Amino acid sequence: MxxxxxxxxxxxxxxxxxxxxxxxxxxxxxxxxxxxxxxxxxxxxxxxxxxxxxxxxxxxxxxxxxxxxxxxxxxxxxxxxxxxxxxxQTPAGRLRINAASPFMLHSVVPYVAEFRERYPDIQLELNSNDLIIDLLEQSTDVAIRIGALADSTLHARSLGSSPLNILASPAYLKKHGTPGSVEALAEHVLLGFTQTETLNHWPLRHAEGDRLFIQPAIAASSGETLRQLALAGEGIVCLSHFMTHEDIRLGRLNIILPDANTGYRQPINAVYYRNSQLALRIQCFLDFIQQKMAGYAV
Incomplete structure (x- = not known):
């Protein structure tokens, strides 16, 4: 037996x-x-x-x-x-989702209409926060987290990964020139983050290793703010592909130093508390977003 x-x-x-x-x-x-x-x-x-x-x-x-x-x-x-x-069954009920502003704006919002057409009985509640939140305190069903996960009692599901690219607008490159080497970045205006030091380590091979720590001339707490600064021609930035793939496709941002890029990819995970009453709504949403992310993966 x-x-x-x-x-x-x-x-x-x-x-x-x-x-x-x-x-x-x-x-x-x-x-x-x-x-x-x-x-x-x-x-x-x-x-x-x-x-x-x-x-x-x-x-x-x-x-x-x-x-x-x-x-x-x-x-x-x-x-x-x-x-x-x-x-x-037909999934139904309120689904509270939390994600950093760039992911929410570029990987969730563009597909809300299609999701609602497919699952009309799910009521979405979308919240943006660039800091890690407590799911229970914020009454959140599922949170999308970018980067390596810390140890947690939460359940996690990988949604994929997204490469980091070094980017600048055509206007910036026309005015300041295109850097021909990693060392040449020292002569340029670099855009970086204010709060998380690891986000200012760019995946570039150089004489001292495979990560370049930059001191930003302009710093911001949000990746979306940095994206807007780069689009405005204010400097060179390192951002994830999930939030810039359309800018690259349309020529609003150019990839620079591709041969020096290590190819590092940021993990993207959904975290949630397992609950049978929420499982249908969560499963539908995660399957949907994962499918959309696969459509522009590189």
Missing amino acids: KARSDELQVFISVIECGSISAAAEQVGQTPSAISRTLSRLEAKLETTLINRTTRRMDLTEEGKFFLERARLILAQMEELEERLSLRQ
Whole structure:
């Protein structure tokens, strides 16, 4: 006889709650029932998962191995159930989305009409914030975060990645000339960020490494502000492709120093708390945005 999903859930609940009694309260069973389920699971697997005493519980090495894979199995089962449900139901309700202003303006807003036509029963609430927010405090269902994720209890889904390009307007280049090397950037007006130092490390190979730290002549807190400054011919900027692909396609901004670019791509992730009542709305939105991003990926 093989282990069942309910037994996996009991095992995970005991570990996450820290005791059999707490797990019993969480899953709505008696402590004795939880204890019997653990014993039955260990008997099926023919191994000890948890060393239990009157004072503490410790995972065995086999238990640690099993815990990691049990969590993965249950997550895959939950995702499968959600996707099957999605095929049978019409997503509805309010969906609160938070993203940095550039992503909201260039990767969400242009597609809102199409999304609403496809999912008319979802009411969108779009909020922009260039800082990392607390999803619970801000009553947010899903947040889009650009760059590497910090450790978090949130669930994350990759939406793809976006290369960083060094850009300038034709007007700026006509007036100041096109830099022929990374070192030549020192003679130009550089546009950068005020708050996050890592955003002022440009992905350029040079004599001292593969990242160039710049001291901006003009600094701004928002990538969209920097984009507007670059479009106005105020200097050279490093921005992500997701917010500048149309400018590049239409010739409003030119890519410079492409041969020196390391090809670094910014990760783009959606983070959210898993909740079955929200899963349909979240899943629809993330599938939709991921599809749109793939359309202009390079």
